[in-house]
Amino acid sequence: MAYTQPHPRLSVVSTSSQSSDHLSPTNSSTRFSLPSAQSLHAAAASIKAGSNRPNIYDRPLNKSRGAEVSGSAFAFLFSEIVQYTQKRVSGINDLERQLNTLGYRIGTRVLELMFWRTEGSSKAPKREIRLLSVLTLVHTQVWKAVFGKAADGLERSVENPDEYMIIDNDPPIERHISVPKDFSSLSCSSFTAGIVEAVLDGLSFPARVTAHNTANPQFPNRTTILIKLEKSVLEREELLK
Amino acid sequence: MSHHLFLLSPSDTPLYSLTHQSSKPVATITSPLASNLPTWSTSAFAGTLTALSGASSTTQHTSGGAVKVGGGQDRHVIQMIANASLDVIEDEMRKQNLMYFKSIDKFNEWTVSAFVTPSNMKFVLLHEGKNDDGIRLFFMEVWELYVKTAMNPFQTAHTAVRSSVFDTRVRNSARKYL
Numbered sequence: 001m002a003y004t005q006p007h008p009r010l011s012v013v014s015t016s017s018q019s020s021d022h023l024s025p026t027n028s029s030t031r032f033s034l035p036s037a038q039s040l041h042a043a044a045a046s047i048k049a050g051s052n053r054p055n056i057y058d059r060p061l062n063k064s065r066g067a068e069v070s071g072s073a074f075a076f077l078f079s080e081i082v083q084y085t086q087k088r089v090s091g092i093n094d095l096e097r098q099l100n101t102l103g104y105r106i107g108t109r110v111l112e113l114m115f116w117r118t119e120g121s122s123k124a125p126k127r128e129i130r131l132l133s134v135l136t137l138v139h140t141q142v143w144k145a146v147f148g149k150a151a152d153g154l155e156r157s158v159e160n161p162d163e164y165m166i167i168d169n170d171p172p173i174e175r176h177i178s179v180p181k182d183f184s185s186l187s188c189s190s191f192t193a194g195i196v197e198a199v200l201d202g203l204s205f206p207a208r209v210t211a212h213n214t215a216n217p218q219f220p221n222r223t224t225i226l227i228k229l230e231k232s233v234l235e236r237e238e239l240l241k
Numbered sequence: 242m243s244h245h246l247f248l249l250s251p252s253d254t255p256l257y258s259l260t261h262q263s264s265k266p267v268a269t270i271t272s273p274l275a276s277n278l279p280t281w282s283t284s285a286f287a288g289t290l291t292a293l294s295g296a297s298s299t300t301q302h303t304s305g306g307a308v309k310v311g312g313g314q315d316r317h318v319i320q321m322i323a324n325a326s327l328d329v330i331e332d333e334m335r336k337q338n339l340m341y342f343k344s345i346d347k348f349n350e351w352t353v354s355a356f357v358t359p360s361n362m363k364f365v366l367l368h369e370g371k372n373d374d375g376i377r378l379f380f381m382e383v384w385e386l387y388v389k390t391a392m393n394p395f396q397t398a399h400t401a402v403r404s405s406v407f408d409t410r411v412r413n414s415a416r417k418y419l
Contacts, residue, residue, distance in 0.1 A: 056389050057406045108360055109392055115359040116388045120381065125340040127359050202251075202360035236335065 065117060068148065075176045082177070082188055092183060096190040096211070103194020106146075110195060111202045114145045127203070131237050134203055135227075139166055142199055146192075147172050162234055164227045166196065169219040179213075187211040189223045196225055206230045244368050244419050246411070247323050248387070250399050251361040255320075257402040261415040319351075323365045326353040330363060341380055343373045356380040360398065362387065372419065379418040386410050 081102065089095045118141075119125035128134045140150040157163035171189050179186050189211035197209040207229045214224045242265070248257040326346040333342055334357050346353040354376050356364040364380055364387075386407055390396055 055406055056393060057386060057404075057410055059389070061385065061388060061392075105394075105397075108398060112358060112360045112388050112391050116384065119340070120385065123377075125381075126338050127334075127340055127357065129335065129338045204361055240336075 061113065061116060061120075071172070071175075074173075078173055078188075078191070079176070081191075092186045095186065099188065099190040100194035100197065100209075103191040103196075104198040104201075105194075107195035107198025108202055110142060110145055111199045114141060129203075130240065131205065131229075131233065134200065134205055135164055135166075138196055138199055142195070143168075146195060160228075162229045162231070164229070166225040166227070167214070167222065168192075168225070169222050171221060171223050174221050174223065185213075187213050187223060189225065192223075193225050196227065200227065200229075205233050207233070242369050244366060244415065245319050245323065246367075246383070246415070247320075247365045248383075248402065249327070249363040249365060252399065253324075253327060253363075254399060256362075256400070257407070257411075259408075259411055259415065261412070261419055263415075263419050265419070319367060322348045322351055322353065323367060326355070326365060327363070329353075330355045330357065330365070340384075341377050343376065344371070354380075356384065358384060358387065360391075362398070368419070375418040379414050382414040382418075383411055386414075 085098045139154045143151045152169045153167035155165045193209040193211040200207045242263045244261040246259040329346045342355045
């Protein structure tokens with residue numbers, strides 16, 4: 001199947017985080033906003049002292065169901081993610097791949113949690129096994145879970161039957177990003193593409209997912225998430241018909 | 242009566258396993274093969290052969306309720322049965338959009354029930370009696386625990402679950418439903 005062991009995506013993040021000498025943020029003195037090493041240690045100590053805090057198995061999964069994250073807090077975090085990633089890559093392709101990898105880690109969790117919240121109390125929990133329902137699930141439910149609104153379009157490529165496109169006219173993660181001219185092909189929605197790829201992978205619809213800017217005068221941030229499905233998926237769909 | 246639970250990653254690596262001795266009495270199903278077993282069980286592979294042919298009669302229960310190895314209770318035989326059932330599970334999960342596949346496979350005295358999560362984790366349970374609803378409720382609790390585990394940033398779909406809290410919780414559910 002499409003799963004190799006160890007997963008090639010997982011190795012990307014872990015290798016980059018292991019080389020620590022010049023990468024550690026605490027070493028750069030230009031970052032005024034970072035707490036000093038000393039205060040970090042103090043914080044770690046206070047966490048250890050309060051070790052009777054509830055563990056992850058005591059927390060209800062539905063508590064944060066309708067909770068929303070502040071848009072500015074997220075924009076700030078995502079801006080840091082992009083900056084952090086950009087320092088560690090050698091080109092646009094590499095940067096997009098790294099963002100994709102980070103998104104993938106989120107996608108696997110979004111998928112499992114989203115399904116648990118809808119099916120967790122059902123007597124006969126259901127998965128999705130057909131391509132079209134999976135794509136609409138990504139287009140509406142995943143988008144709602146992650147961005148709080150459904151995506152704006154779901155299209156099938158005319159020339160390639162294995163390509164599908166999810167279109168977002170104004171992706172929230174790009175609202176505060178303006179890409180420099182010499183980076184023109186970069187789309188920070190690669191992060192979203194990673195989420196989509198993880199969801200499809202998890203439901204055993206392996207695909208290569210990429211993000212592209214398809215701006216038009218009305219929507220300057222319009223982004224297309226291109227899904228290129230693996231051959232095995234289409235063959236299986238034929239059999240299920 | 243014992244139960245064996247395996248959590249398998251999407252690439253079929255076992256991440257967690259549990260053997261549970263149930264105290265609830267259930268009528269045992271006798272395997273017809275067991276009585277017809279020839280007496281050549283003296284070879285080096287006697288244990289495995291006996292187990293595979295379903296001679297559950299060789300299992301000896303001690304007074305404490307613990308089970309001695311032998312018969313259908315051999316660890317490696319259990320693992321083999323669980324692994325063998327994966328073929329059937331993968332066939333069915335392509336065709337049906339269910340998560341809980343009850344009594345999907347049978348091997349001698351063992352019945353195999355499975356639960357497939359959306360992200361393709363497989364929970365495989367070997368059991369002897371029929372207990373569809375209890376097993377469903379058990380699987381739902383294990384799923385909830387697994388989702389909580391998966392939310393941990395240090396956990397990936399391919400790392401073994403070593404948390405002792407997870408273990409305790411699963412054991413509690415097993416005691417409750419199996």
